[in-house]
Each structure stands twice: as structure tokens, then as C-alpha cells.
Amino acid sequence: MLDAAETLAITVSVTTAALLRFERTKLPQPPGAPFTVADDLLSQLRSSYLNKGAMFGTWTSFLEAVARKGAGLTHAPSALREFLRGAHGSHTAIGSLHNLRNERNRASHGDRPRSEEEAALRVSEHLPFLRSALEIFQPLQQLPWLYIASTAYSPKFGTFDVTALHVMGDHPDFERRRFTWSQPVGNGLFYVLTPEGALPLSPFVSRPFCQQCMQLEICYTYRVAKQNDSAQSKSFDRGHEILVDDLGAEIRDLPDKRGA
Secondary structure: OHHHHHHHHHHHHHHHHHHHHHHHHHOOOOOOOOOOHHHHHHHHHHHHHHOOOOOHHHHHHHHHHHHHHHHHOOOOOHHHHHHHHOHHHHHHHHHHHHHHHHHHHHHHOOOOOOOHHHHHHHHHHHHHHHHHHHHHOHHHHHOOEEEEEEEEEEOOOOEEEEEEEEEOOOOOOOEEEEEEEOOOOOOOOEEEEEOOEEEEOOOOEEOOEEOOOOEEOOEEEEEEOOOOOOEEEEEOOOOOEEEEOOHHHHHHOOOOHHHO
16 A cells, blocks of 8 residues: 555656656746746755655655645646646645655554554555545546657658557556657657657656566666766666666756756
């Protein structure tokens, strides 16, 4: 239950971060310009990546800030506006995630259930929070994650023929989907499909090779190395940590409020 809650928080957060980056492309800022709301929110994430790493509390605090400051987003995609429209619902979902995060911290610091009966009691106490958050964030199902398997340019039509895997966590094999897009996309990268088009999920999500699993694993970026451009990622499935080259440089390119 707690793993599912953290995965939900990560998924909603990195999807939101991708939408915020789209917001920034609609409002190009000259050097020295004041920080936008999207800049401020992405800077918050950047700081976490470069310090202790992105943990359960990172995601809940980020979503709380998005809900609080979202009124200042002027060119947000329709999907993000939908998320922000019900302020009360958003805060209810975030409050539920905070409760689940507190329970996760309690268990991680030695206070795990000592019997099946205690485990059942604590599950019954916290399961409604997970159900509430899942229900409120359900509209994000309309924003599927895609992993680009191949893309080919058609000179005749000036378009790109794309084959992508529809990333769904409840199915062992990802469904292949085919698209014809006017915008280019990169092979081996994740995108979130929105009414505004496919928006990149990099550098927040990647699919590196895991030496423990001996296969490609879907991972979220966890922490950026201090000495080079690599980044530590964690697999959604088993929590294995995998070093990904050059991913840290993309994280450092996010807005930095402290250096503004």
C-alpha cells in the first residue's frame, strides 16, 4: 500500500513537472527576467535532486506548492489546468498523500507492525487515504506515458511515423501504438501524451539497463551526482539504483532560483 502511494506521488509529480516545462516554452524569458511560477516550481525540484535526493516528502511538497501557486500559471496545458481547477480536491489528495508519507516514515524508522493484526489495523486506517488520492488524480489517466520505440521521418509529408509503447503499470507487456506527428521525438525516451502534443518526461524518467535485473527498467531520477553529469535513478518496480550518464546535466539545466 505504501509503495503504491509513493509511486502515485512520483507519477503525478513528474507528469506535472513535464507540463510545467511546457508552460516555460510558452513564456520564453530573457536573461535577468523575473522568475515565473513555473520557474519557481521547477527550481524547487532541482534543489531536491542536487541535495538529499527526491523522496516521498519531495513529491508531496512539490504537489502542494503546485496547488498553492497554480493560479499564476498563464499558459499551462489544459491537463494541468484541469488538475488545478478543483483546489479543494487537489488539497484533499495531497493531504491524503501526506498521511501516507507519514506512515511510510513511521515504518521506515523502526515502527513497523509487529503482528498481522496490527498490520491489518494500520492498513484499514490508511487505505482510505490511498483510495481518495487515486480517485482525485484519476483524470491523469487521460495523459498516458509513451516510450518511443522507433521514429522515422517521411519527407513526402513532412511528418514523423512513430511507434511507441503505452506504459501501463498493471500489464506485463506494453501495448504498441502508432502515431503520425508533425513534431520530432527521440528514440528510447519517455513522453506524456497531452492535447497539446507529446511532451518529454526526460530528465525525470528514463529506462536504463539494470545490472541486477539484467533488463531495461523504468526509473525515476532520484539524485544528481555532485562531481559529474551523471544521475542516480531508481526503478519503479524494485527500487534498484542505477547510474545514468548525462542525466544530471539536464537536471542542472532546470531553473535555479538561488542562482537567479
